[in-house]
Amino acid sequence: MPSSSPNPLLSDRDAAFQLYEVLDASGLCALPAFSEHSRETFELLLDNIRRFAREVVFPSYRLMDAEPPTFRDGRVHVHPLMRRLYPGLVELGLLTATRPHEVGGAQLPFTVASVASVYLMAANLSVYGYAGLTMGAAHLLEAFGSPWLREEFMARLYRGEWTGTMALTEPQAGSSLADVKTRATPVGDGTYRISGSKIFISGADQDFTENVVHLTLARIDGAPPGTRGISLFAVPTRRPEGGRLVDNDVQVAGVIHKIGWKGLPSCVLNYGEAGDCRGWLVGQENRGLAHMFQMMNEARIMVGLNGVSTASVAYHEALAYARNRPQGRSVAAKDASQPQAPIIEHADVRRMLLRQKAIVEGGLSLLLMASWQSDLASHAPDEEVRRRAGLLLDLLTPVAKTFPAEKGYEANALALQVHGGYGYSSEYLPEAWLRDQKLNSIHEGTTGIQGLDLLGRKVVAAGGEALRIFAEEVAATVARARKAGVEERWCAAMERTMDTVGELTLTLGSMGMAGEVEQMLRHSADYLELFSIVAVAWRWLAQAAAAREGLARGAEDRDFYEGKLCAAQYWFAAEVPRVPHLAELCRTAEDSYTRMHAEWF
Amino acid sequence: MPSSSPNPLLSDRDAAFQLYEVLDASGLCALPAFSEHSRETFELLLDNIRRFAREVVFPSYRLMDAEPPTFRDGRVHVHPLMRRLYPGLVELGLLTATRPHEVGGAQLPFTVASVASVYLMAANLSVYGYAGLTMGAAHLLEAFGSPWLREEFMARLYRGEWTGTMALTEPQAGSSLADVKTRATPVGDGTYRISGSKIFISGADQDFTENVVHLTLARIDGAPPGTRGISLFAVPTRRPEGGRLVDNDVQVAGVIHKIGWKGLPSCVLNYGEAGDCRGWLVGQENRGLAHMFQMMNEARIMVGLNGVSTASVAYHEALAYARNRPQGRSVAAKDASQPQAPIIEHADVRRMLLRQKAIVEGGLSLLLMASWQSDLASHAPDEEVRRRAGLLLDLLTPVAKTFPAEKGYEANALALQVHGGYGYSSEYLPEAWLRDQKLNSIHEGTTGIQGLDLLGRKVVAAGGEALRIFAEEVAATVARARKAGVEERWCAAMERTMDTVGELTLTLGSMGMAGEVEQMLRHSADYLELFSIVAVAWRWLAQAAAAREGLARGAEDRDFYEGKLCAAQYWFAAEVPRVPHLAELCRTAEDSYTRMHAEWF
Known part of the structure; x- marks a missing residue:
C-alpha cells in the first residue's frame, strides 16, 4: 500500500521558514556579491529546481537503484536516463549557481543553493552526485588552475560537457592521505607522467559526456614523505592533443558493488599502466593537500x-x-468492534x-x-x-x-x-x-x-x-x-x-x-x-x-x-x-x- | 582484503564462560528432567553443532544471500543447498534437542540449546529459520494437539519430514491480531473449511520436504469479535487423505522481496480459494491466541x-x-616514515x-x-x-x-x-x-x-x-x-x-x-x-x-x-x-x- 500523495522530498513551507524566518536570506542581497538578487530570484531558482526534482528526477530513483552501472569492455555504462537528467541539471544552472559571473555563474548565495540541492539529493542522490563532484573539481580549477586549465578543463566542466571526480583514496592508504603513493614524474613540457592506483572514485567513468577529469593527489618524484609531499593534478580520461581528444591511459580496473548510491559508479582507477598518462599540476607543488582541504x-x-x-x-x-x-486502536479505545x-x-x-x-x-x-x-x-x-x-x-x-x-x-x-x-x-x-x-x-x-x-x-x-x-x-x-x-x-x-x-x-x-x-x-x-x-x-x-x-x-x-x-x-x-x-x-x-x-x- | 582467519561465529571460550562460570549449567543436571545429562553431553552437542555451523552452514551464507528463493508455477523454489543442510540439522538432533524423550527428544536444557542455536544462526540465520519455525509449530502441536495431530503432524515435523510455519499476520491487521479475519467453518467431520489470507509467512513453501504445516489463527463462524474469538488451526499445504497426501488448497500468492534473511522465503498465503482448504483445530475453540502466546x-x-x-x-x-x-598511525606516532x-x-x-x-x-x-x-x-x-x-x-x-x-x-x-x-x-x-x-x-x-x-x-x-x-x-x-x-x-x-x-x-x-x-x-x-x-x-x-x-x-x-x-x-x-x-x-x-x-x- 504505497502512499498515494506524492513525496514532497522536503517541505516547501519549511524551506521558506528556514531561509526567511529563521535566517534572513533576503538580507544577503545587501552584500555586493548578491546585490543583483532578491527573494524573487531565489524563489525562481528554487521553484525550477524543486519542480525538476519532483517531476523528473525523483521518478528515476527507483529505476537507477535497481539497475546500477555495468562495466564492460573497459568502460562504465550508467543508467541511460542520465543522458536526459544531466543536461537537465546543467540547463537549470545548477553547476554554476553559486559561481561568479566571470565564469558564467549566477552568483547566488551558497545558502540558497544548499536548499536547492536538498530537493535534488532527496529526489536522487546519485544524479546529484555527478553534478556535485563536477562542481568540486571545477571549483578547484577555478581557484588554483592555470589560465589554460581554466579554459580547457574548468569551462567544459561548468558547461556540463565533461564531468569531474576527486581522486584521493588509495587501496593501501584509505583515510591516511600521508601514505598516498601515486607518482608524478615531470615530462619536461610542463606536464607530468602519472602512475598509480586509486580506489572508491565516484563517477570515475560514465557514458553521457565525452570526458572525465580526475582531480588527483600524487607525489612528485623526490617530494618529502607524508602530507607535505603531495601535489594536486588534473588528469583527464582523454587528453586534448592536436585539437582533439586522445586516450590518456586512465583505466577503470573495476566497479565496486556499493550497497547504496546505486546510480553512481565507484571505481578502482589505474593511471599509466601503458606509461602514457599525463597530468597537469593544479596550484603549487607539494601544496596539493592544502588546496584540496580548502x-x-x-x-x-x-x-x-x-x-x-x-x-x-x-x-x-x-x-x-x-x-x-x-x-x-489507541490505548484509550481498545474496542475491537470499532x-x-x-x-x-x-x-x-x-x-x-x-x-x-x-x-x-x-x-x-x-x-x-x-x-x-x-x-x-x-x-x-x-x-x-x-x-x-x-x-x-x-x-x-x-x-x-x-x-x-x-x-x-x-x-x-x-x-x-x-x-x-x-x-x-x-x-x-x-x-x-x-x-x-x-x-x-x-x-x-x-x-x-x-x-x-x-x-x-x-x-x-x-x-x-x-x-x-x-x-x-x-x-x-x-x-x-x-x-x-x-x-x-x-x-x-x-x-x-x-x-x-x-x-x-x-x-x-x-x-x-x-x-x-x-x-x-x-x-x-x-x-x-x-x-x-x-x-x-x-x-x-x-x-x-x-x-x-x-x-x-x-x-x-x-x-x-x-x-x-x-x-x-x-x-x-x-x-x-x-x-x-x-x-x-x-x-x-x-x-x-x-x-x-x-x-x- | 577479506580476513584470512575463519570467522568463529561466537567465541567458544565465551560460550563456556557464560554456561559454566557465569551460570552453573552443570548444576541443571540436578533437575530430574536433565539427570541423564552432564557437562560432557552438553559439550558433545555443542561440539557437533559448532563444527557443522562453521564447516557446513557458514559457507552457504553468502550463496543463499545472493540467490534468494524464486516463485514459479505457484511453488517456491529455495536454494538447492537446503536439500543437504536441512537433513544435516535434523541428523544433529537440533529439532528435538530440548523435547522430552516421549516425543523422541534428547531432553537437553533450553539454556544449552540456546548456545547451540547461536552458532547456527550466526552461520546462516535462514537455514536455522526453517528449523526454528518447524520447532515452534511442532511444539504447539505437542502442547495442544490431539493424539491424531501429534502422530500425523507433530511427529513428521520433529523427524524433519515436513516443515512448519506460524501464520498469524494478515494484510489489513498487521500487529493488531484482534482484527484477524481468516474464517473457519465447521465441516461436520471434525475439520474446518479455512478461507482467508495471511502475509509475511516465513517458510510458507519450500521444495526440500514434501509438506508444510501452517499453524494458523482464524475465526470460527459466530465467534466473538476481537482477541477472544480467535482459534488455532493446523493447516497443511497437502493433507493426508486415504493414505496419501492431496492438495489442500493453500496457495502461495507471492514472495515478498525482503532485504535480508534472503535464504528464507516470506510469502502471501491464500487459503481456500477453491473452497477446499481443511484445517484441524489445535487446542480449544477461541483460545487460539492464548495457546499461541504460551x-x-x-x-x-x-x-x-x-x-x-x-x-x-x-x-x-x-x-x-x-x-x-x-x-x-596512532595519535602518539604520527611520523609518516614509520x-x-x-x-x-x-x-x-x-x-x-x-x-x-x-x-x-x-x-x-x-x-x-x-x-x-x-x-x-x-x-x-x-x-x-x-x-x-x-x-x-x-x-x-x-x-x-x-x-x-x-x-x-x-x-x-x-x-x-x-x-x-x-x-x-x-x-x-x-x-x-x-x-x-x-x-x-x-x-x-x-x-x-x-x-x-x-x-x-x-x-x-x-x-x-x-x-x-x-x-x-x-x-x-x-x-x-x-x-x-x-x-x-x-x-x-x-x-x-x-x-x-x-x-x-x-x-x-x-x-x-x-x-x-x-x-x-x-x-x-x-x-x-x-x-x-x-x-x-x-x-x-x-x-x-x-x-x-x-x-x-x-x-x-x-x-x-x-x-x-x-x-x-x-x-x-x-x-x-x-x-x-x-x-x-x-x-x-x-x-x-x-x-x-x-x-x-
Missing part, C-alpha cells in the same frame, strides 16, 4: 546536506504512510515521527547556518566579519558533516520501522534510503576522523577563538528567543549547556597542552556527539524563536509553528539532558577501551 | 538469540579486519569494537539468563521455583527480544563502519548482516509492542511481583560481585539503578491505577530502553564477578578475564549513567509527541 568544508557540507536530504525524503514517506495505514485508527494515532509511532522531524529539520537548520557562514566568509565586505565567519564555518563543518550521517541514519531506520513488515521489503523505498545514508558516515572523512578534527583542531584553533565566536552566536540566539517569548527553561538549558561545552573544552585543551594528547582525544567521538546535540539545540532554539515570532504576528499557519515548538520541546527534553554524561566521559578520559589490549578482545 | 516467550527469545548471533558474527569479522588492516599500524591501535576503532563486544556478550548473557529461567519454569521440581522463574521469564522476554534487535543493529552498523569504505561494499559481509538484523525489531512483535508489553503488563503483573523477583536476583548478583572483589562503584551503581527502576515503576503504576493509562505508557519505548540498560548491566556485573573469580583462581586465561572487566567497565561508564535521564522522561510523561497533532507534522 575545498573540504564545501565537500563536507555537501555530505551533510545529503544526510539531511536522505533522512528528509524517508521522513515524508513515513509520515504519509502513518497517516494512511490503519492498524489497531474501526482501526491510522497508526499516526499511536504514541510510539508519533514518537518515531517527531524524532525524525527533529533530526531532519534541526539538521537542515544546522547545514543552512554553515552555508550562511560560508557566504559571509566568502563575500562579506568587512574583513573581520569574513574572518569570524571562516572560523565558525571551520568549527561547524565536522558537526554539520557528521550529525546528519549518524542521526540521519537513525532517522532513516525509524522511517523503515514506521512501515513495519512492509518497511523490510524492497517494494517500499525506506530500505533503499537507509542503504544510501550509511555511506555518509564513511566518505569525505569518517565519523572518527571528524571527531579528531573537531576536538584536535577546530575547537582549540586560534586559542579557542572559534569556540568563543560560536558561544557569542548562541548567546545572540538565546537573546532573540527570550525576546520572542520562547520557554525560559530552554533558554536557560542552552546557556547552561554552553557553559559545559566551554569548561569541558578548556579542560581538554589543557590536557593537550600538558602533552596528554591521547587522553584529550580519547573520547573525541563522544565530544562530537555532545557538540552535535548542542549545535542542533541552538538551531531548534532559533526555530522556536522564529515560530513564536510567527505566532505573535498572528500568521495563518499556526499548525506549522506549533509543530516547530513541539519538535524544539522534544530536542530539549530528549537530547540536551544527555550532555552532562557525555561531558563526564570526555572530562575523566574514561579508559575502558584504551586499557583494553588488542589481544584481550 | 509459546511466545520461546519465539521471542529465539529472536533475541538471533539478534545476538547476527551481531556476534559481524563483531568477529570486524575484529579480525581491525587486527589485519594497516592504516595510519610503517602503518593495524587499525585496532586507533582509540576510536577500539571504542567501536568494545561497544560491539559489550552488546554481543552482554546480550548473550541476558538471553542465556532468560533461557535458564525457562528451564527452571518448565522443570524445577519445586512449584514455587517454577512460579518465580515463570514470572521472571515473562518479565525478561520483551527485554531479551528487543535489546539485541536495537543495540545489535547499532553493533552491526559499527562492524560495517570498522571496515570503512570496504564495509559499504557487498563484497564484504557486514552489510548483509546489517540487513538481516533489521528484521528483529519488527517480527514477533515490534519494539513498540515490546515496550507496551513490558510496562503495561509485565512489570505491573501480580502486584509487581515479577519486578520484586528481578530485584532479588540482581541483589544476589551484587552480593556475588562484592564477594568476588568487583569494583565497588559498579556494585553501588547497580543498587542505585535498581532503586530508580523500583521507584519509577511504582510511580508509573500509580498513574495507571489513577486511570492515566496514556501518560503511564507514553514513554514505554524509553522505559524499555532503560530496563534493557539495567538488565544488561546486571549481566555484566555477573560476568565481572565470574571474571574476578577466575583471576582469583589464578586461571591461565588472564587476557580473557581482563577483557571481560574492560567491557563491564565500559557498560557501567557509557550506558548505566543514561538511566536517570530516561527515568525522568518516563516519570514526567514528557508530552512533546502526544501534544503534537497529526496535522502539525
